[in-house]
Amino acid sequence: MIEIKCLTKYYQEECVFSDVSLTIGDEIVTIFGFIGSGKTTLLRLIAGLEKPDGGEILIDGNLVSKNNFLIPACRRKVNMVFQDLALWPHMTVYEHLEFSLSGLKGKKASIDNTLSQFGLVNKKDKLPYELSGGQQQKLALARAIITKPRILLLDEPLTSLDSAGRSEIKTIIKNIFQTEKIAIVYITHDLLDALEMGERFLLFYHGKTEEIKEAGKFLKSSDYEAIKHLLENLRQKFISN
Numbered sequence: 001m002i003e004i005k006c007l008t009k010y011y012q013e014e015c016v017f018s019d020v021s022l023t024i025g026d027e028i029v030t031i032f033g034f035i036g037s038g039k040t041t042l043l044r045l046i047a048g049l050e051k052p053d054g055g056e057i058l059i060d061g062n063l064v065s066k067n068n069f070l071i072p073a074c075r076r077k078v079n080m081v082f083q084d085l086a087l088w089p090h091m092t093v094y095e096h097l098e099f100s101l102s103g104l105k106g107k108k109a110s111i112d113n114t115l116s117q118f119g120l121v122n123k124k125d126k127l128p129y130e131l132s133g134g135q136q137q138k139l140a141l142a143r144a145i146i147t148k149p150r151i152l153l154l155d156e157p158l159t160s161l162d163s164a165g166r167s168e169i170k171t172i173i174k175n176i177f178q179t180e181k182i183a184i185v186y187i188t189h190d191l192l193d194a195l196e197m198g199e200r201f202l203l204f205y206h207g208k209t210e211e212i213k214e215a216g217k218f219l220k221s222s223d224y225e226a227i228k229h230l231l232e233n234l235r236q237k238f239i240s241n
Contacts, residue, residue, distance in 0.1 A: 001025050001060055002046060002151060002183055008054030009041055016041050020209050022202065024183050030198030031187040037204040039187040043153045046185065047080045048073035060150065079144040080153040085136055087128040094124040096143050110146060118142040134165035138172065145176055151183045158193060170197060
């Protein structure tokens with residue numbers, strides 16, 4: 001479980017967000033917001049890549065972050081898939097997974113299972129540049145999942161994919177949740193993706209947050225003028241589905 005209490009973050013003197021409070025169990029939570037709204041910053045704080053300027057973060061009841069305290073990312077059992085994927089260009093698919101399991105026993109069986117799970121068995125000797133965009137995304141997800149994290153953070157995971165690729169990766173993410181029963185935090189600036197993916201929905205807007213418990217309610221009654229034109233374009237399509 002992730003507990004975020006009154007979290008505040010500044011870059012220099014600019015407030016990214018303030019007093020964000022949120023509890024996330026073993027579920028998929030989507031965070032929607034425009035570019036620059038603070039979504040990625042929140043993930044980086046949960047991952048332990050940055051310190052908050054106020055508030056605190058607890059994972060499974062243990063304090064991991066506050067303004068004068070930070071448990072490093074490597075000790076959190078939290079993995080993050082970055083928007084640019086951060087694949088290692090000199091490593092094959094197999095080597096990506098092998099490196100992630102450095103020092104652990106039973107690596108080969110775990111790698112073979114993960115390659116099969118993500119449909120990458122026939123690509124195990126390929127370098128990232130030899131993979132399609134969808135295959136690169138699968139590799140990034142496989143690398144994040146193979147170490148059995150408690151929490152998976154996904155930063156705009158569908159941005160570079162076509163419609164078919166987006167649909168396939170959405171299915172994989174939902175399957176990961178069903179199989180692993182972990183907390184997944186999924187951020188996007190695509191409203192329809194946000195509404196389709198998450199069991200819970202959080203709106204980030206100009207340093208503020210609002211949790212919308214039901215997608216249908218959000219579609220009908222948002223207080224934010226800046227996104228109403230998006231809602232109008234998507235309302236009938238989403239409700240009809």
